Amino acid sequence: MAHTLTELVMGTSPVVIDETRGFWEGTLVEQLRIQVCGACGNRQLPGGPCCSSCLSQDLSWQPASGHGTVFSFTVVRHAFHPSFADEVPYVVADVELDEGPIITSNVTDCPAESVRIGMPVKVWFDEQLEDAFHQPLRLPKFRPAEEA
Amino acid sequence: MSISGDTAIAGVGTTAFGKLPGRSAWSLQAEAARLALEDAGLTKDDVDGLFTESQFSEPLLLHGHVLGRMLGLRTNYLSTKSIGGATAISLVQEAAMAIHAGMCEVALCVFGENAKTGMPMLFGLAQMGRGQADEIAYGMAGGPVMEARSAMRYMREYSVTAEMFGSVAIACRRHASLNPAATYRDPLTMEEYLASRYVAEPLRVLDCTIAASDGAVALVVTSAERARDLRQPPAYIAGMGAGDNLDGFRDPTHYTHFAGARSSARAYAMAGIGPEDVDVAQLYDCFTSTVLITLEDYGFCKKGEAGPFALEGNLMLGGALPVNTSGGMLSEANMTGWNHLAEAARQIRGACGERQVPAAEVCVVSGHGGFQAAHATLIVTNEVR
Numbered sequence: 001m002a003h004t005l006t007e008l009v010m011g012t013s014p015v016v017i018d019e020t021r022g023f024w025e026g027t028l029v030e031q032l033r034i035q036v037c038g039a040c041g042n043r044q045l046p047g048g049p050c051c052s053s054c055l056s057q058d059l060s061w062q063p064a065s066g067h068g069t070v071f072s073f074t075v076v077r078h079a080f081h082p083s084f085a086d087e088v089p090y091v092v093a094d095v096e097l098d099e100g101p102i103i104t105s106n107v108t109d110c111p112a113e114s115v116r117i118g119m120p121v122k123v124w125f126d127e128q129l130e131d132a133f134h135q136p137l138r139l140p141k142f143r144p145a146e147e148a
Numbered sequence: 149m150s151i152s153g154d155t156a157i158a159g160v161g162t163t164a165f166g167k168l169p170g171r172s173a174w175s176l177q178a179e180a181a182r183l184a185l186e187d188a189g190l191t192k193d194d195v196d197g198l199f200t201e202s203q204f205s206e207p208l209l210l211h212g213h214v215l216g217r218m219l220g221l222r223t224n225y226l227s228t229k230s231i232g233g234a235t236a237i238s239l240v241q242e243a244a245m246a247i248h249a250g251m252c253e254v255a256l257c258v259f260g261e262n263a264k265t266g267m268p269m270l271f272g273l274a275q276m277g278r279g280q281a282d283e284i285a286y287g288m289a290g291g292p293v294m295e296a297r298s299a300m301r302y303m304r305e306y307s308v309t310a311e312m313f314g315s316v317a318i319a320c321r322r323h324a325s326l327n328p329a330a331t332y333r334d335p336l337t338m339e340e341y342l343a344s345r346y347v348a349e350p351l352r353v354l355d356c357t358i359a360a361s362d363g364a365v366a367l368v369v370t371s372a373e374r375a376r377d378l379r380q381p382p383a384y385i386a387g388m389g390a391g392d393n394l395d396g397f398r399d400p401t402h403y404t405h406f407a408g409a410r411s412s413a414r415a416y417a418m419a420g421i422g423p424e425d426v427d428v429a430q431l432y433d434c435f436t437s438t439v440l441i442t443l444e445d446y447g448f449c450k451k452g453e454a455g456p457f458a459l460e461g462n463l464m465l466g467g468a469l470p471v472n473t474s475g476g477m478l479s480e481a482n483m484t485g486w487n488h489l490a491e492a493a494r495q496i497r498g499a500c501g502e503r504q505v506p507a508a509e510v511c512v513v514s515g516h517g518g519f520q521a522a523h524a525t526l527i528v529t530n531e532v533r
Binding site: 012013014015020044045046052071072073074075076077078079080081083084087090092093094096101102104105106117139141 | 282283284285286287288289290292293296297298300301304345346347348349350351395397398400403
């Protein structure tokens with residue numbers, strides 16, 4: 001645990017908290033999950049302590065299809081954080097899932113120049129890592145999907 | 149009595165901006181505070197309200213407590229706030245409200261930073277990622293990476309070109325060339341703009357605010373009645389508005405429409421004016437795209453028409469709506485919007501020399517930030533209308 005504080009302040013791994021635990025547990029079984037409100041049916045990401053539509057706390061995590069389209073994106077060419085110095089250029093994209101919510105992630109497995117708004121993408125799960133408290137997780141990322 | 153015109157910016161203090169090695173953020177804040185009080189013709193013993201925003205470098209909890217002790221103040225109202233780029237305006241609004249409510253009479257509003265030569269802003273940058281649902285794990289670190297998604301969508305939906313973004317940068321640089329305090333004063337051509345490297349497409353280096361500046365800004369806000377007896381012509385606070393979209397980039401409409409439409413509508417209503425009455429605007433320019441979207445949100449242009457409006461040169465001195473007459477954050481200094489407020493008061497005084505907008509009677513200021521989520525508007529005028 002020696003590096004926990006440094007990792008918390010300067011690290012780049014997510015931190016698994018109660019509100020997001022169900023999401024990250026899903027990634028360990030290669031499932032992209034959305035938080036669903038039992039009272040009004042609202043679907044939201046990221047997870048929260050209540051439904052942002054009706055404030056109900058009757059929430060559960062449901063698997064999503066893993067399909068979506070690129071709503072917007074950027075090709076990052078300057079590493080603002082030292083952890084990403086070897087990654088540039090990389091694509092950060094907001095993916096609109098078929099179920100509705102928008103999730104921020106990366107689009108991989110294609111040239112950065114080929115990414116477009118509206119491009120269909122499909123989730124994949126990166127290798128397992130640990131957060132600052134040694135809780136396991138896998139980052140969901142997206143790659144181009146076959147056009148329907 | 150309405151709060152419109154009931155308070156005024158009566159003192160402005162700015163330090164040098166840029167690289168100021170050996171100057172702590174506290175030292176710069178103290179200098180700006182002294183200059184603002186001297187400008188108003190007041191002493192620190194007149195101050196009974198303190199409104200501060202903490203610096204990113206050397207951040208401390210209870211910033212206002214610490215600065216107030218350093219300045220030897222005895223306050224009746226103390227506030228330290230952090231809502232991103234809307235903080236500066238929001239604090240001035242809070243000062244006006246506190247004065248109007250009788251909670252204090254002379255408010256000192258202060259911000260200062262030494263992130264250029266002092267402790268790096270990495271801590272702040274890391275925290276910026278943290279605030280957004282672990283997005284830093286995907287390399288969502290740094291303001292340009294966050295804002296680029298908005299710029300990309302805005303270009304796509306409204307056929308905005310790189311040259312339209314560039315015309316914002318060029319106007320700010322033109323104004324900075326007339327401002328001895330500005331960091332970047334060399335003229336900027338469209339060729340130079342287009343040749344500048346991408347940091348996060350579609351944003352180039354020259355689309356982005358100066359990354360970090362050393363410097364400080366302080367403002368004295370007091371009642372209109374008291375301001376009239378002070379050293380400088382008052383910049384009356386005629387309109388105030390605020391609006392937030394805290395859902396941010398989870399809301400598909402948020403990429404191309406900010407809460408500035410709500411915020412400015414409330415400010416116009418309070419001031420009893422409309423966009424057609426505005427002589428000069430200081431618009432929060434963390435990015436060129438932000439300025440264009442704000443021009444539309446504020447009713448200066450119809451949706452999708454701010455780009456062509458800028459390209460025609462309308463943002464320049466002599467144009468239809470001079471914007472960011474100090475050079476703004478793109479060319480003067482990154483004072484997270486505080487320099488826009490200083491410039492607004494100085495334009496209303498007619499004290500801007502070569503960059504003065506003739507007969508500047510109404511100035512609009514926008515503040516915008518915190519992942520584009522928070523927005524605030526201030527309208528200052530030369531008379532109570």
